[in-house]
Amino acid sequence: MGITRRTKSVDLLLEEFQKDSGALSTTSLINRLNSEINKTTIYRVLDKLEDDGILHSFIGSNGIKWYAKCTDCSKHKHSDVHPHFQCLECGKVDCLPVEVPIPEIENRQVTASHILIQGRCKECLNSI
Ligand SMILES: [Zn+2]
Numbered sequence: 001m002g003i004t005r006r007t008k009s010v011d012l013l014l015e016e017f018q019k020d021s022g023a024l025s026t027t028s029l030i031n032r033l034n035s036e037i038n039k040t041t042i043y044r045v046l047d048k049l050e051d052d053g054i055l056h057s058f059i060g061s062n063g064i065k066w067y068a069k070c071t072d073c074s075k076h077k078h079s080d081v082h083p084h085f086q087c088l089e090c091g092k093v094d095c096l097p098v099e100v101p102i103p104e105i106e107n108r109q110v111t112a113s114h115i116l117i118q119g120r121c122k123e124c125l126n127s128i
């Protein structure tokens with residue numbers, strides 16, 4: 001995995017993303033890992049992994065920051081302008097593999113977009 005120096009905290013954090021296919025909020029990561037890694041380290045490692053193109057972040061409801069694995073990013077280029085989906089029943093968030101065209105805006109350069117679509121996920125729809 002490139003130049004990221006593998007430390008124990010990096011390993012532990014990445015393991016959480018391996019277990020879960022969806023996105024994880026900073027709050028739930030802190031809850032899961034706070035016996036092993038302190039909060040400050042969690043934020044620092046997440047920042048670093050995002051810098052390295054391994055994770056990308058976006059803002060969910062209540063202003064909570066979420067992270068998900070990148071598929072095609074590198075240290076030099078993040079290409080995660082896809083929308084994210086949050087299930088209002090179970091709270092699960094995942095990346096949507098669809099493209100949402102971002103309009104050209106005069107005199108502005110778009111470098112990021114945070115589109116959060118909310119509704120019911122597949123599992124919740126099936127359990128009705
Ligand atoms: Zn759900």
Ligand SMILES: [Zn+2]
Binds near residue numbers: 082084094095
């Ligand atoms: Zn995503």
